[in-house]
Amino acid sequence: MKNAVLMTGCSTGIGYVCAHALAKQGFDVIASCRKLEDVERLREEGLTCIHLDLADNDSILNAVEEVRVMTDGKLMGLFNNGAYGQPGALEDLPTDALRKQFETNFFGWHTLTQAVIPMMMANGKGRIVQNSSVLGFVALKFRGAYNASKFAVEGWTDTLRLELAGSPVKISLIEPGPIETRFRANALEAFYRFIDIENSRFRSDYLAQQDRMESENSTNKYTLPSESIIAPLIHALTAEDPKVRYRVTKPTHYMAWCKRLLPSKTLDKILAKGG
Template identity: 50%
Template sequence: MTRSILITGCSSGIGRDAAVTLKVRGWRVFAGLRRAEDARALEAEHGLETVLIDLADPRSIETGFDDVLLRSGGTLDALFNNAAYAIPGAIEDMPVDALRAIFETNFFGWHDLTRRAIPVMRRQGHGRIVMNSSVLGMVAAPWRGAYNASKFALEGLTDTLRVEMRDTPVHVVTIAPGPIRTPFRRNSVPHFERWIDWRASPRAAQYESALLPRLYAPPRRNRFELMPAAVTRHLLHALEAPHPRPRYHVTVPTHAMGALRRILPVRALDAILSRG
């Protein structure tokens, strides 16, 4: 029988590559996107089935998930929670409403979808829930506090869920990519411009010298950066292996930071991370 999966954040990057690759491998993919124009483009280019889901809108999550179940006949073999964004800026400049907004998409929306998927998977006797975390769910980097916080929260939620689901046929898996070539940084610019009044910040000079060039300059190739297909390869193992690993680290920086967090004193690790 054809296996089915719901993937969020399929307009570009990791989600798009995963959706296209899994369809080629014979999965029935429900590609989740926020915007109808992105859905139409994905349907036209790759023939994917799309579903409109805005993770910041509980009603959209409900109707989107119900639409998936209606089309699948009430089954769902896997959920890949992936859609997320960043709000660059120093923590002291981050409005509370900005944190509330990013957590709606990066955390609460994922939890909502997960809770909807679990009863379906319990009923059918199998399922995979894969959370796309980050190296920034393991260590904290400057200027990325809002994203750090959402991923640290996700790590705690996912670890707890994995432990609690050990007595069920549902596997819970975390993927931690690290630097992947996607439009992620470019897509963070509107959120920065909406929320961060950097000119009024005591760190205005640091914004000008460090963060603004990174946000607005043409992207430079990171020697450790991989393409989205690297994440998809780990996702395939998480979905198709009889006994998937609890965690998959994708890039060299993710492996390195996982090791350094275990062996270095906190102040030493802080000194490394403070370099950005």
Template identity: 50%
Template structure:
């Protein structure tokens, strides 16, 4: 199995493309810059205009994305596929947030918001790109989850629950995509 840095495509396709979400800081920002340096065409996302500008200043194609806004997901996919001629080699779902608090104190609305950003948005973006990768016969999807999706801790119930759900959904998806090249 190839890593992100290895090419699984024909030698004629040298410039590989990737969407990296949550690239305003941390893991996403690091990966966007590292993969750009390795020769990838990076499409990075952030929510704040100053974070988008910082990515663009580093030569990265940056876009607004908020997982809670389906229209921003649709716009991102359309813009990237337009720029790549309808192809995409990889998706790195990374953007998320954590809200601390005891489970008993979490209003249902707060828990729904946590799942919207950390689960439903990821699913929406991923399911828009799987058909693209299926058509081209290859692609890689990486989900940056969290240890808290496997080992929950107190006062992180909403985040842990969203990541645990993500772990299950994506393990099922991996089984379903077996043999597809994705």
């Protein structure tokens, strides 16, 4: 494998679409999924796919060793994508809910990235692409656990970029806004797991959130398909001078502008309308 890229969270949505697209572009894609049945399904579709659970350190390290053998230690790229959203007001979420959120969305990414950097350094080249979110730099109510995990990803990535300066490894962030995926369905499962709707002062807000998450399609007119991530991902993996941040969807560009120019209290008034 000369152009090998390891990708996480490939069972559906962005990871699934990008894995197939990069394979068609000639990349040696190594897709990964948390569930074994999804691994088998992607293999049947013609992708190279391995098992990798971001909430399990042993699973991550076993996957990295498998990748090392498959690529003869020549992994070129990593796309950190696997994540989920834990809805709920922060005052209603038990600490364990945040631990689980960070285990998958942040700590798993750290373990995986830390494990592949030596391979990239030894090969004299490497690209790490982090699929963050507009919620990695602005916050929405009832998204506190997810906001916190993505803010952490952004700060972690900025730090690693400084530490990688002068090395053959480059790191970039993709910051999508609303994307049409199974994200809402997965968030709904997490919502039911930890939130006591009836005994919360946010009961009416939660019922509205529940209706939104149960909907098969997004009502946001700015929502883009998962395919919108393909072009920035390929650029981040192949450009001689990749961007630090790739902002995808109009809301991301708009919020980046607001964050840069508006006073915090003014921005709060805009953000308070969301959620």
